Amino acid sequence: MSDFSIKPDDKKEEEKPATAMLPPPKPNASSMETQSANTGTAKKLRRKRNCKICICFTILLILLIAIVIVILAFTLFKPKRPTTTIDSVTVDRLQASVNPLLLKVLLNLTLNVDLSLKNPNRIGFSYDSSSALLNYRGQVIGEAPLPANRIAARKTVPLNITLTLMADRLLSETQLLSDVMAGVIPLNTFVKVTGKVTVLKIFKIKVQSSSSCDLSISVSNRNVTSQHCKYSTKL
Template sequence: MKKPIYRTKDEELAQIFSSKVLPRLRRLEFFGIIMAAIVLLVVILGVLALTVFRFKVPDIKLRAVTIDNYSNLSGTLTRFNLTLREEIVLKNQNFGEFKYDKSEAILSYGGKTIGEEEISSGCIELTYTKLVVVLIEPKFEGLGSNQNLGGGTNSGILTFNSYIKLSGKVNLMMISIKKRTREMNCTLKISLVRQAIQDYYCH
């Protein structure tokens, strides 16, 4: 009967970390590190895809609209001049700056353009908002006369349409990545008696 072989603690450690066993342990450890790095990379890319690289169109809102420089040319509601002042808020919802091209604010009545105003090109920093003020002077000559404004001059309420289309690109790390476009279409009701905006809504 063979006697059991008793090893010292040093001998047991030497067997565990022998030249045959140690390389396998190192390979398993290295494989575990690689898998953990891959999982971490997937998580980081997922977060970036849902935040930084999720490009959104700019948000455009008509914050306020008022009437400036109203003048009655005849003592009645049939001939007048006015200037519309529109305060437009542009919001960049991206994690990169948004550079927008030159565009125009168009004012129309009954489907016919009666006023245009240029909006200069510009830039909005990441997640910032910008206020743009547009002044439009309607020209009624193309309608023949202010009496061609229909029953609006009789009721003292005129309904105009204001349209803006904003196009530009989102720049991330100085590289233009995505082009985005937003349109704003608003209906304005103007009271000639009160010389003020009675109501407006946008879509």
């Protein structure tokens, strides 16, 4: 029989115990809370950043719209001055007689005045009610109502006004006798229109347009011998 011998190294290998498999360590509760808090903070920061971006975008959009509106208001829709023009003045009735004993004048006078109200704007022009005035040497001796109305964009509205002399207004005029004896009566017609031009339904601009005409009325021919007019418009 052959001898069977065990080497010391082999013996040690046989006696070495097997290494046990350990389970993975469980996560710490405090680390989980820290990780959750970091995630929540990041989400809040993202929300705040998105909110700021949205607010900035909205403000920029509003500013852009406002700039466009202002540019349109003062370029394409820039308000222009409506004009009031007296096209003609004719004598409808004229009766003048002189009382030499009392040195007084009996005068009946009616004038027909043709007006034109022109709106050169791209938008409508609304004006308030007013009156056309007939003046003699700075004193109002007759008037006619001018009702409120609206003129469409780039339109001209013709108006006809009848001015009748109020005889009682001339009782204190001492110069009338000399004017009638000279055959010429100096008169003045005055019309003022006040209204508003609304640009883009936002900007309301007040407009005032007036016309003043100096007339010379022939007593013998019963007509207008001269007419000189001045026009004024204010924004």
